[in-house]
Amino acid sequence: MHKVQKMTALISFALLLVGCSLQTKMSSTLDRTTTEVLDRFADIDRSLSGAAAKLLQTGLSGPEAAAALNTLCSTSSSCVDCATISKAGSIIEVQPEQYKTVAGKTIADQPQVQTMLKRHIPVMSPMFRSVENVNAVDVEYPLIDAQGEFLGAVSMLFKPDTLLRPIIEKAVKGTDFNIWVVSPDGTMLYDRMSDHIGLNLFTAELYQPFPSLLKIGRQIAAEPEGRGSYSFYKPETKERVTKEAIWSTVSLYNTAWRVVIYRIAGQ
Template sequence: MQVALSGLDRATADAADALGTTGLSGPGAETVLRRPVAADPSVLTVITFDLDGVVRAAEPEEAKVLLGQRLGDQAVLQAIATRQPLLSDLFPLAQGGDAVVIIHPVVRGDGAATGMVSTAFIPFDLLAPIAADASRKTPCTFMVIQTDGRILYDPDPEEVGRETLDDALYKEFPEILAIARQAAGNRTGYGTYSFYSTGLGKIINKETFWTTIGLHETEWRVMVIGEV
């Protein structure tokens, strides 16, 4: 999973390097943006925006409705303020749907930052093939959450997007809340809990070990889950 995430980061960083020469807009920039679009099927859009947050180029074709829009998302504002690479939390996109973005600054040859390049992707689509392949080799399943407890990947699509610390579904299961709080502050760990089987069937006992992947100081907890 870390390899896949780092691959998208590398594709975005390479685009930022190339855009330092081509500029944020125009045919050259569009050619550059098509490369990270093709990097993984989970990628929704790749855009450039200037230091005012205005979208200057966008790919693929359906993303061009964003051209000229001024973005006010927290990740955009943070990237402009810090001019550092970042991995955002899951958030609603201007064009609809929820996604995560990787943002890198675009810097000219003279060292001046001109804007940013942002790759938006769906974590579930990035992680699902990897988790499915790993699950075929073990009786375990996988879940990936943000440190605030929001679920990015679960084999049960109904779980994706839920916030384990706030969702009413989990309040009946205090062990889950305890594990979510523990995972928030610990990069690795172990816990046991009771919850519905995949598909919200019968309640069963489970155990989980977790580890951490991430980029640019943003961490995701990868939970390995088995029945006990």
């Protein structure tokens, strides 16, 4: 009996070590992922700053402004289009050419544009349906000349899932982990299951039968980092499993995204 108890204790200890090792590996994978996303955000900030400096020389319309916008668009494969925005919140110049039809439209009713126009600071929006008719995120960067006069803004519209997918696929390759990214309002910005992108964690019918997911979702929305578990479908199946999760936060211009890494419990 004593030997059996000893063996049971050793097995339990071994399982505990394995669990700790997996948690450590998950945490380090999450750290690498958030670091790379923040690097991409830094690239966006540098590109917008450079474009703003160029546009202050060229003006907000014309061939030279269009060339500056094309250069800005080429800095990220996730970019949908780039535009100059007037002081009144209307689109002046836009590139690439396929989106020329939105020139002249006002976007002054969009919250991120309103904030930029009022406070003259860079702003990143939540994901929304844009005037280009795509689900995307808009970054607005103010144009302020050497005399301190506000002239308008340069805008970059990009798809979060296109930015995130190569980073996340590289991070989880060869592991049992998966990652999803959500904004604090519940909008799914990235998921391995592409049809989940754009759904709202708190309101979409898909998620309602899973109270533990909704509970941890509220924690994720409220807390910049943490860990917990929840029940949901195993990827690409209808099998319900328990998932162990750790999350952290990345942000650009004070707009936060929660990055959630998980593994199926017992796998």
